Amino acid sequence: MSLLPRTAEEFSSAQYWERFFKKRGEKAFEWYGDYNKLCGVLHKYIKVQDKVLVVGCGNSELSEQLYDVGYKHLTNIDISETVVTHMNQRNAERRPGLTFQQVDATQTPYEDASYQAALDKGTLDAMASEEEGALARNMLTEVGRVLSVGGRYVCVTLAQESVIKLALEHFVQLGWAVRVHCLQEESGKEEDSFALPVFVLVCTKFRQPMLTPILEMCLGEDGAPTRLTQVSELLSAVREHQAYSVLRKRLRTGTDASSNLSLTLCHTKTGLPRYTLTVQDCSTGAKVPRSNHFAIFIVPQGSETAWLYSSSEGRRQLAASANFRRLVIVAMHRNQEYTDMQAVQSELSPMVMDLAPPGMPANQQVPFLSVGGDLGWREEVSRGVSELSGEYCVENVKGEDGELYRRLIFLSNAALVQSESRLVSSITTSSHKKKNKKKAKPAAPPTASSTSLSVDSGFLCCAHHEVMVAGLAMLGVGTPESKDVPVSVLLVGLGGGGLPQFLRDFVPNVTVEVVELDPVVLEVAKEWFGFRPDDHLTVTLGDGLERICALEKEGGSLFDAVMFDVDNKDSTVGMSCPPAAFVETSILQKVCSLLTPRGIFILNLVCRDPVLRKSVLQRLSAVFPSILSRKIEGEVNEVLMCSRAEKETSNSAHITPSLNQAAKNLQSTLCSNRTETSRCPHIDIVELLKDLKVE
Numbered sequence: 001m002s003l004l005p006r007t008a009e010e011f012s013s014a015q016y017w018e019r020f021f022k023k024r025g026e027k028a029f030e031w032y033g034d035y036n037k038l039c040g041v042l043h044k045y046i047k048v049q050d051k052v053l054v055v056g057c058g059n060s061e062l063s064e065q066l067y068d069v070g071y072k073h074l075t076n077i078d079i080s081e082t083v084v085t086h087m088n089q090r091n092a093e094r095r096p097g098l099t100f101q102q103v104d105a106t107q108t109p110y111e112d113a114s115y116q117a118a119l120d121k122g123t124l125d126a127m128a129s130e131e132e133g134a135l136a137r138n139m140l141t142e143v144g145r146v147l148s149v150g151g152r153y154v155c156v157t158l159a160q161e162s163v164i165k166l167a168l169e170h171f172v173q174l175g176w177a178v179r180v181h182c183l184q185e186e187s188g189k190e191e192d193s194f195a196l197p198v199f200v201l202v203c204t205k206f207r208q209p210m211l212t213p214i215l216e217m218c219l220g221e222d223g224a225p226t227r228l229t230q231v232s233e234l235l236s237a238v239r240e241h242q243a244y245s246v247l248r249k250r251l252r253t254g255t256d257a258s259s260n261l262s263l264t265l266c267h268t269k270t271g272l273p274r275y276t277l278t279v280q281d282c283s284t285g286a287k288v289p290r291s292n293h294f295a296i297f298i299v300p301q302g303s304e305t306a307w308l309y310s311s312s313e314g315r316r317q318l319a320a321s322a323n324f325r326r327l328v329i330v331a332m333h334r335n336q337e338y339t340d341m342q343a344v345q346s347e348l349s350p351m352v353m354d355l356a357p358p359g360m361p362a363n364q365q366v367p368f369l370s371v372g373g374d375l376g377w378r379e380e381v382s383r384g385v386s387e388l389s390g391e392y393c394v395e396n397v398k399g400e401d402g403e404l405y406r407r408l409i410f411l412s413n414a415a416l417v418q419s420e421s422r423l424v425s426s427i428t429t430s431s432h433k434k435k436n437k438k439k440a441k442p443a444a445p446p447t448a449s450s451t452s453l454s455v456d457s458g459f460l461c462c463a464h465h466e467v468m469v470a471g472l473a474m475l476g477v478g479t480p481e482s483k484d485v486p487v488s489v490l491l492v493g494l495g496g497g498g499l500p501q502f503l504r505d506f507v508p509n510v511t512v513e514v515v516e517l518d519p520v521v522l523e524v525a526k527e528w529f530g531f532r533p534d535d536h537l538t539v540t541l542g543d544g545l546e547r548i549c550a551l552e553k554e555g556g557s558l559f560d561a562v563m564f565d566v567d568n569k570d571s572t573v574g575m576s577c578p579p580a581a582f583v584e585t586s587i588l589q590k591v592c593s594l595l596t597p598r599g600i601f602i603l604n605l606v607c608r609d610p611v612l613r614k615s616v617l618q619r620l621s622a623v624f625p626s627i628l629s630r631k632i633e634g635e636v637n638e639v640l641m642c643s644r645a646e647k648e649t650s651n652s653a654h655i656t657p658s659l660n661q662a663a664k665n666l667q668s669t670l671c672s673n674r675t676e677t678s679r680c681p682h683i684d685i686v687e688l689l690k691d692l693k694v695e
Contacts, residue, residue: 035065040221050116056123077103106138113148121156128163159199175209179216182241197245257283280319293360295324300376302397304331310415326357386520419496420461455530458681467639470688478665490559492544493566497531504537506670552590574609601642627695
């Protein structure tokens with residue numbers, strides 16, 4: 001018969017504990033660890049000469065072991081008559097000064113300020129569930145009464161949120177100092193330990209209540225305390241340690257390739273996120289060398305958003321390429337300073353062994369892997385807040401190709417690059433003069449203060465933007481017949497403005513209207529991405545759906561191309577681009593009515609849910625007879641090109657002769673239409689249209 005209670009309420013029931021100890025007999029029951037695990041932190045806060053009240057002692061050997069090492073002033077109380085009788089009999093001869101009394105911890109007979117310490121191992125956890133914590137509060141009040149000034153309540157607990165929150169709020173209100181130790185599990189003993197770590201709560205009574213709370217968190221028994229300002233912050237720190245312990249426990253028993261386990265390591269002084277570690281195991285059956293147990297891969301700064309590192313599919317591919325049983329992929333956070341690769345490795349080395357796969361030899365060397373051998377480079381140039389999208393930052397990064405890029409990142413989804421442009425730089429005259437004839441130093445990435453950085457308008461960083469531009473070949477743009485024919489485009493979604501500026505700068509006779517919901521995005525595009533509207537490139541601020549409805553209602557406004565490149569702010573659905581409302585049948589019908597007879601609707605679709613994707617395609621097919629799709633290699637994105645033309649009979653992924661010629665014409669036109677200040681566009685229209693699929 002199980003000795004564990006059926007419900008949490010039974011933990012605080014005197015009848016339950018009476019039955020428990022009668023059934024258990026003489027065998028000691030050690031909640032949350034024995035003396036050997038706890039002695040370091042107990043000796044730190046409880047002096048040998050202190051008078052100590054042990055609350056809810058049970059039949060634990062802890063008091064006996066403390067007595068044996070010199071603690072002779074222990075008063076042990078428990079609500080169970082059975083356990084008190086048994087413990088007195090067990091210690092009568094060997095420990096005559098160690099007494100056990102049947103006392104209710106919420107109503108003790110002891111005088112005020114008569115103890116220097118109160119020791120609680122699991123009793124608070126047992127009592128906190130009763131009557132919404134009323135019983136536990138009564139016990140804590142009684143503990144506070146019997147403790148003298150400078151006295152400490154030392155509580156060993158699993159720190160379940162309701163329990164620890166109750167205790168913290170109680171003692172903070174009294175003006176006591178509060179410190180929490182998270183005790184680390186000993187290596188190799190995880191199988192016999194709790195999945196959750198054990199915490200020791202130390203609350204110190206002051207003569208005058210502290211007006212400003214003293215709240216501290218320590219890792220291990222000797223860890224340096226980290227000062228926190230609010231109870232919520234301390235609770236958050238406790239949750240982080242619990243999550244880490246559960247993750248470590250799970251990893252020690254093994255995972256599979258489909259797992260997506262990650263944790264965030266914070267700076268010990270600031271508490272800010274410093275590293276995100278993602279654990280990726282190789283698939284079952286992979287031929288991994290016996291010695292390749294475990295490796296750490298450091299992602300260069302600025303590359304965290306790359307598909308290979310930010311997506312589950314990419315990480316699986318990276319792990320398979322590295323060919324280790326387990327690969328831990330480490331990303332560095334913004335607003336943190338990192339000296340060099342060696343410093344990062346030294347910082348991570350003490351903790352990564354906790355994430356090692358089961359069965360790995362203890363003396364196994366763990367290699368650190370990366371790309372290029374350095375930490376990469378990132379420079380934040382702007383930060384702000386949008387009412388619609390939250391906090392954002394604009395940053396310059398050095399890509400793995402050595403080029404400089406500028407990115408717009410919304411921090412609510414920091415793994416996604418909202419917009420990206422390639423930068424061209426020229427060192428200022430003053431910076432050249434400063435060099436004089438001194439010995440040249442290794443070149444560092446240029447910073448905004450030392451260089452003039454401008455956006456290369458002929459380079460589209462997003463692969464799906466290239467495909468969307470290539471889709472204009474279906475309009476016949478670039479043929480001799482279309483030399484003077486105007487091309488009108490309606491684009492929903494501005495981002496950094498790279499796509500509409502490319503269209504304006506390189507497509508002849510084009511006019512582009514961009515619809516953007518967020519005015520902050522427009523200002524960012526102008527200030528940091530070189531976006532310059534003019535007569536051929538205009539911006540309408542407002543909701544894209546409302547603009548489409550208004551244009552359709554007005555009539556007379558027809559476009560050769562309507563493009564959707566707008567993301568979904570709701571990350572809980574399986575389609576992150578566009579929002580579901582943009583592909584409702586009624587909207588698609590309005591889009592169709594806005595197109596000229598030769599017009600084309602181009603949609604950037606990001607959908608991980610195959611059922612949802614099928615539904616979107618069915619709605620598109622009901623409106624547009626012809627749909628071509630182009631998958632973006634290494635990404636979830638695909639570009640759909642929808643027109644009124646008759647559907648192709650072939651489903652093969654090859655480019656037709658007519659479309660091939662149209663692609664060549666468009667390629668030639670884009671290059672010939674560049675201005676004196678712009679470079680030839682870096683785009684291969686023919687190649688982009690090779691892998692079209694008929695839907």
